[in-house]
Amino acid sequence: MLRSLLFLPGNNPNMLINAGTLGADAVIFDLEDAVSPDEKDAARILVRNTMKYMNLEACEVIVRINSVDTSFWMEDINALLPYKPLVFLLPKTNCKDDVLKVCGYLSECEKKLEAEEGTAFVMPLIETAQGVENAFDIASCSKRIKALFLGAEDLTADLGSKRTKDGREIEYARSRLVVAARAAGVDVFDTPFTDVNDDEGILDDALLAKNLGFSGKASISPRHVSAINRVFSPSSEEIEYAYEVMMAIKEAKEQGKGAIALRGKMIDAPIVQRAEKTIAMAKALGIRGDENE
Amino acid sequence: MNKLVTTIKEAVELSGLKNGMTVSFHHHLRNGDYVLNMVMEEIARLGIKDLTVNASSLFDVHLPLIEHIKNGVVTNVSADYISGGLGRHFSCGVMENPVSFRTHGGRPSDIISGKTPIDVAFIAAPSCDPMGNCSGKYGKSACGSLGYAMVDAMHAKKVVVITDNLVKYPLADWSISETNVDYVVSVEEIGDPKGIVSGTTKITRDPVGLVMASMAAKTIEASGLLKDGFSFQTGAGGASLAAAKFLKEIMLEKNIRGSFGLGGITGYMVDMLNAGCFEKLLDVQCFDLSAVESIKNNPNHMEISAQHYASPTAKSAVVDSLDVVILGATEIDTDFNVNVHTDSNGYIMGGSGGHSDTAAGAKLSMIIAPMFRARLPIITDRVNCISTPGKDIDVLVTQGGIAVNPKNSELKERLVLSGLPVISIEELKEKTERITGKPEKIKKGDRVVAEVVGRNGEILDEIYSVC
CATH class of the missing domain: 3.20.20.60 (Phosphoenolpyruvate-binding domains)
Known part of the structure; x- marks a missing residue:
């Protein structure tokens, strides 16, 4: 990268x-x-x-x-x-x-x-x-x-x-x-x-x-x-938010929910895509590892 | 009582200086100093021989000293630092007896203990009154602190102050009191202001220097020592100043208020004081005009003696309370021994100054140096001269990585956890040699031309002739 x-x-x-x-x-x-x-x-x-x-x-x-x-x-x-x-x-x-x-x-x-x-x-x-x-x-x-x-x-x-x-x-x-x-x-x-x-x-x-x-x-x-x-580089806030998004998605899937909201905003595909990109970037840069997963 | 005498010659005669005695000088006028040469010229004219010159440092402006050595006026030299032009003569064996190198803390310690007694101290003073109260803060030759002269003034048998700014009695805010002074001589000029202090000290613009400086600041941050009450010393070199700049940014960002900055003081340390990074500056020597102005006007910028700065035999010295010092090196070996006395060809070009005192006292002693200079690697199997023993060095910061002395495993762990590029000194040496190759060893001459006395009186190393 x-x-x-x-x-x-x-x-x-x-x-x-x-x-x-x-x-x-x-x-x-x-x-x-x-x-x-x-x-x-x-x-x-x-x-x-x-x-x-x-x-x-x-x-x-x-x-x-x-x-x-x-x-x-x-x-x-x-x-x-x-x-x-x-x-x-x-x-x-x-x-x-x-x-x-x-x-x-x-x-x-x-x-x-x-x-x-x-x-x-x-x-x-x-x-x-x-x-x-x-x-x-x-x-x-x-x-x-x-x-x-x-x-x-x-x-x-x-x-x-x-x-x-x-x-x-x-x-x-x-x-x-x-x-x-x-x-x-x-x-x-x-x-x-x-x-x-x-x-x-x-x-x-x-x-x-x-x-x-x-x-x-x-x-x-x-x-x-x-x-x-x-x-x-992604900021620590961006990384934190990205992990929250991924966690919310995971929980929603487990609970069989379709639409999910986080911090009062709907999470849609582009937000998930961005979160995945941020996490990948953070990992590549060695800023944060798997501890949040 | 009249202490004022009209000429240096008269002062020398009145001091009772005789063959075989010791005269002392300070180096606050640095490469602009006229006083040592003026005094030695009069001494030579008077036919006095076999003297020991004990100077806190000698610069190339003192090259006339070489003639006095050749003529037998001077037969022994003791100094904490000798610059390259003059050092070359000593390396070529101009003097029969070896130079005795001490540290800025060891020198006052040995003067006070009587190990190296001073018969007559000649003190250049930018301002002085007729009874000998003198200061470095005022006058056309202002140099700021007179820290290195204070012990000479207090412990020499006779004290002569030489000034180019004779003021009315009493001089307020003196650094050296009349109680110690025997004679005062007024002369036209004691030095060249251009050589005494630089106008400004500037941080490096060299990219490699900036990389090292940034890594140095991050190392300090990661060490755990950077918190309220933090104390710090750094040199006047470009990379050291850049490290101070980066450190200042971290301190301001994290709202850390340090207790004191120490040492030879530059404008950059003054900026840190004024920005609230430190509560006090403790100043044994001013490096630039900004520092001179500050010590004159800011009560939180305080003058200290060399004894207070670094003496190993004082009941305590400031170096004992120091958290972090950033130091330089001409060479460092895989045992972290550091050379600051000789150049890559073995010629004398420096000296410990406060290097080994601060390294011994500080909780974190950091060397900043590039992996190589020109084509020569900085890390060797064994340094050509041990100036500061490796046991007192904690970490080496280069552009190619940070090597932590194995004795400080806690620091290593902290740096690794912070994601800093930690590497063993052996690996760093190999990495450097892959670029530069391994240089041939210097061929030493057969004469010892200088001995390096450690701060506790031990002989750390001997320097051999080159020519």
């Missing part, structure tokens, strides 16, 4: 070597924007060796390759596919053809490596107006797609709008991506909050993303990771 996704520059050995200790559920080794063209090859080698030799324990690895309109992306995949990143993050995905191009190349590479086809996954990074409008097509075009990812910095540049802290300029894009991803049955991750010194702002921004339906949130600073994890 991914709540926090932390970008780390692919050309910074000190950050790469500490990747597993920064508290993020996943790190995104960045070969794109963080790395200048003349350092692409060095960064690729550093990232490859980090994935080859370092044990990042519970921390998952995502690699942001270069976009399909550059000459670097295929070399990125060649170098890193053998080390099985959780997903490849595909920057500047405008349409499903961009995704299918990468997926086709992944199939070729998997054959060469004699790996099972379709075992490498991708996460399109939606950061253009065209990408937002094509979000559902993109999210549903391949079984390799695990999630969508919103990139607000490039998007606002493309929209000609000013990027602000409260994010009103990306309200539409956020909602559009959540709807598209959920309709396609994949996860969706929110853009980083870029003021690394604003400890309150990150909490508000993460909470907004959670309430909109995002699965988790990216960060460009390790300082934001714990806030994101906190917001995207």
Whole structure:
């Protein structure tokens, strides 16, 4: 389960070597924007060796390759596919053809490596107006797609709008991506909050993303990771309520009751579904075990 | 009675300083201190030889001391801390006799007991009146507390105060009383304010430092010690300050009111006092301007002597009432022995200061250190120098996990129950070495250049020459 996704520059050995200790559920080794063209090859080698030799324990690895309109992306995949990143993050995905191009190349590479086809996954990074409008097509075009990812910095540049802290300029894009991803049955991750010194702002921004339906949130600073994890983890009240719901359902079944109420509200299927999800999440995070069951 | 003399030379002569005697200095002016160099220059001019310099700490600003050693003016040095530039000379064997390292608590204890008597104490004072009442809180060279000078003033045979802010008698709010002072010298400058205290001390922005700091605060929370009446000391390093920041947030959130903050005091501890995290600050040394301002203006920010701070032979010292201390390490071994005296090449670059005093006194002694610095692992099979014995260390916090000293099984249980990433120190060492490899052992020279005296007078270790 991914709540926090932390970008780390692919050309910074000190950050790469500490990747597993920064508290993020996943790190995104960045070969794109963080790395200048003349350092692409060095960064690729550093990232490859980090994935080859370092044990990042519970921390998952995502690699942001270069976009399909550059000459670097295929070399990125060649170098890193053998080390099985959780997903490849595909920057500047405008349409499903961009995704299918990468997926086709992944199939070729998997054959060469004699790996099972379709075992490498991708996460399109939606950061253009065209990408937002094509979000559902993109999210549903391949079984390799695990999630969508919103990139607000490039998007606002493309929209000609000013990027602000409260994010009103990306309200539409956020909602559009959540709807598209959920309709396609994949996860969706929110853009980083870029003021690394604003400890309150990150909490508000993460909470907004959670309430909109995002699965988790990216960060460009390790300082934001714990806030994101906190917001995207179920609270003790939510867990308590989820167990109460499940208990009420169990009792109702035992008593042969059809409709049930809890705390003065009717419990219907979506509430039960949410409660199950909360309990599963709490268990996965080791917050609460079976003691309430 | 006239204690005011016109020159340092005159004061040295009047003090009766002779060959083979001991002179002492405090380090409140830190790397901005002019006084030790001024005094030693006059002593050298007077042809006095074979002296012992007993300083609470020595900094690189004191490099002229090396010439006095070469010329035979100084033949013995005793200090609680020696910074790297100066330490390199001692490591290269500039002095025939080994440096004697003590702790901030052991030094006053040995002065009082007569084990290391002081013949003449030279006390730099940012403010002083003509009869010797002096303070560090006022004047252009203000340094705040004069805690390390107090025992020297009370127990040296002769006491000379050197000031650059001579005020009318009587100076109110003195730290050292005229009853102990023989002579007063007024000079133009006793130090460079830029080197005395830093403008502000800042918490680290290094992500790894922040991870460690957050884990340190959670460890303290999980230890069971964080409750009303809690007492705490931390250093001025970036990660230690960040741990204090996280701790402050927990204390405010849980409405915990501690009893006191201790030690070298930074602006961050002052913020905690002002926020209501502590009722008092007990201050043996100020690290920044914010601390100097606070000790001057806030009656709950109190000055204490080094004896009161940490002496093992006092009837009690504040470290004995301390709950938690956060400390650093250049190395730590699998028996939790800590080195803060030498660097990775074996050169002297520090000293215990209050490290082993607070570790011995506090209920929870925590080391914060990264798993590796540059390419070198922090955990070794055996540290190059034992500064603080492992029996006094409870826990090591790194970015790769928390290692609890097996002697403290209750703490380990508490941390595991709180879901913190507890790992054995041996596993942590292996985990680190998988990244860094295992470095070769340092080749020691054949001469002992320093001995580390533990706070109870035992020789903890010897430091060998490097060059």
